[in-house]
Amino acid sequence: MTRVTMSIRPLPTSVVHLLDVTVRRGTSVLLDRIAWHVQTGEHWIVLGPNGAGKTTLLQIASGNLHPTSGRAHVLGERLGAVNLAELRPRIGLSSAALAGRVPATERVADVVVSAGYGVVGRWREAYDPVDLQRAGELLDAMGIRRLADRSWGTLSEGERKRALAARALMTDPELLLLDEPAAGLDLGGREDLLYRLTTLARDPASPATVLVTHHVEEIPAGFTHVLLLRAGRVVAAGPIGATLTEEALSRTFGLRLALSADGGRYWARAAGAPPAVPAAGGR
Ligand SMILES: Nc1ncnc2c1ncn2[C@@H]1O[C@H](COP(=O)(O)OP(=O)(O)OP(=O)(O)O)[C@@H](O)[C@H]1O
Helix, strand or coil: CCCCCCCCCCCCCEEEEEEEEEEEECCEEEEEEEEEEEECCCEEEEECCCCCCHHHHHHHHCCCCCCCEEEEEECCEECCCCCHHHHHHHEEEECHHHHHHCCCCCEHHHHHHHHHHCCCCCCCCCCCHHHHHHHHHHHHHCCCHHHCCCEHHHCCHHHHHHHHHHHHHCCCCCEEEEECCCCCCCHHHHHHHHHHHHHHHHCCCCCEEEEEECCHHHCCCCCCEEEEEECCEEEEEEEHHHHCCHHHHHHHHCCCEEEEEECCEEEEEECCCCCCCCCCCCC
16 A cells, blocks of 8 residues: 655745644643744734734744644754754844843944854954954944944843844844834834834845734834734734735734725724723722
8 A cells, every 4th residue: 555645844945834833831822733834035924912922933933942742844944853053043033032131231243243153242352353244234234333332231222122133134044033123112213123124024135034013013014924823823824915904903802903004014993992991900
């Protein structure tokens, strides 16, 4: 008898490929049978309310977390069967957790350049000139070259976000992961960052990107796909124009929402009275 087996080898264009991925902690199910495929050239938004599982999903995509069950391939390598030290330089990551690990006294240029050596915090007395030049160019691309010699502790929230985005690009990654890059920015800072991310997304040489956010207003124009997540489950996933609908967004956030779109940017507001908020101290 001939046995037909399905190949599990991902395509060469496959960047993140999750099959039936579940993450459990005790009795909690953080991610529930997720199927997701990110390919070269795609720029994804992961959107959902607080506690939906967005950061957990990004941790899987960065190789920092293994699924409890299911299969996860990142950059063609199966998590659990690959040396993470080899995988990590191929992935650029910007997150609040990383920001919290940077010493306050660290020079901004060193925050960026040290990504090339896979460390946070000064590691070498002197970095290679070619690496320092690249760090300077990336700070320039993020509009903060003038801050290269400042210490991390003196930067504003918005300046830190831009420095971390520059750091994430330092290794010329094949996969760029941005966890809430615009959180905490003022309107000008947000718009400036989104403009730079749009410029990046429109560059044909840019890496496949996954950007996590709670707000449709923080979706940069030029992003191609969206995954909507609620309570650890995928509500909808696919090309952004067809997938990010009022109906899907309302299901994701659990309230009736009106959605507007213009030139690749989005705005949302409650369509009618939002659900009643329990009084403080009430049950
Ligand atoms: N070790 C754990 N044990 C139990 N529950 C956990 C554990 N870690 C995370 N969770 C829960 O898993 C859920 C998903 O967390 P996650 O941080 O991935 O959500 P998120 O969508 O990124 O949320 P936010 O938008 O608030 O940052 C949350 O309800 C969280 O409380």
